[in-house]
Amino acid sequence: MNGLLVADGERQREGGADRPVVDVAVGVLMQADGQFLLTSRPEGKVYAGYWEFPGGKLEAGETVEEALRRELQEELGIVIGQAQIWKTQMVDYPHALVRLHFCKVWDWQGDLQMREAQTHAWQQLPVDVVPVLPGTIPVLTWLAAERQFSGATHR
Numbered sequence: 001m002n003g004l005l006v007a008d009g010e011r012q013r014e015g016g017a018d019r020p021v022v023d024v025a026v027g028v029l030m031q032a033d034g035q036f037l038l039t040s041r042p043e044g045k046v047y048a049g050y051w052e053f054p055g056g057k058l059e060a061g062e063t064v065e066e067a068l069r070r071e072l073q074e075e076l077g078i079v080i081g082q083a084q085i086w087k088t089q090m091v092d093y094p095h096a097l098v099r100l101h102f103c104k105v106w107d108w109q110g111d112l113q114m115r116e117a118q119t120h121a122w123q124q125l126p127v128d129v130v131p132v133l134p135g136t137i138p139v140l141t142w143l144a145a146e147r148q149f150s151g152a153t154h155r
């Protein structure tokens with residue numbers, strides 16, 4: 001499957017007028033013991049069955065935090081506390097050029113509900129669910145760096 005990470009210096013060219021950039025708000029839900037939540041993309045979406053962090057596209061006029069709050073309520077039935085952008089990564093897929101805004105989320109209310117019939121898994125490094133979406137892999141690399149984890153982050 002394709003999904004090319006776009007380096008910082010290439011952003012302007014890749015984001016030219018002929019290829020609109022789709023902004024996406026993504027939540028990295030964290031537990032105190034370091035586990036993080038992955039969900040599998042539901043049937044009917046591109047890359048169905050691939051594992052990713054929950055989130056979705058910004059709607060017109062939304063900030064990343066607003067979009068994340070809406071998406072996590074819609075998908076997981078939780079109400080998140082404050083969330084700030086942790087890292088941003090562009091990925092060039094055949095179907096879209098996406099700019100992923102990853103936010104760590106430590107604080108939420110409500111029990112997790114899989115409202116889109118997706119599957120979920122609390123994970124540690126190395127991740128043992130497969131396949132992982134290409135645009136999710138950078139997050140595993142950043143987490144590995146923070147944790148001084150060496151070796152493969154996923155299968």
Ligand SMILES: Nc1nc2c([nH]c(=O)n2[C@@H]2O[C@H](COP(=O)(O)OP(=O)(O)OP(=O)(O)O)[C@@H](O)[C@H]2O)c(=O)[nH]1
Pocket residue numbers: 024025026045046047052053054055056057058091093096098100133134135136
């Ligand atoms: N949620 C999420 N999306 C990601 C991640 N990594 C990644 O490349 N993406 C890409 O970001 C885009 C998010 O779109 P989506 O289809 O999940 O968004 P959405 O829920 O608003 O979709 P819809 O309104 O079309 O149903 C997809 O192109 C997806 O492949 C990730 O870790 N989480």
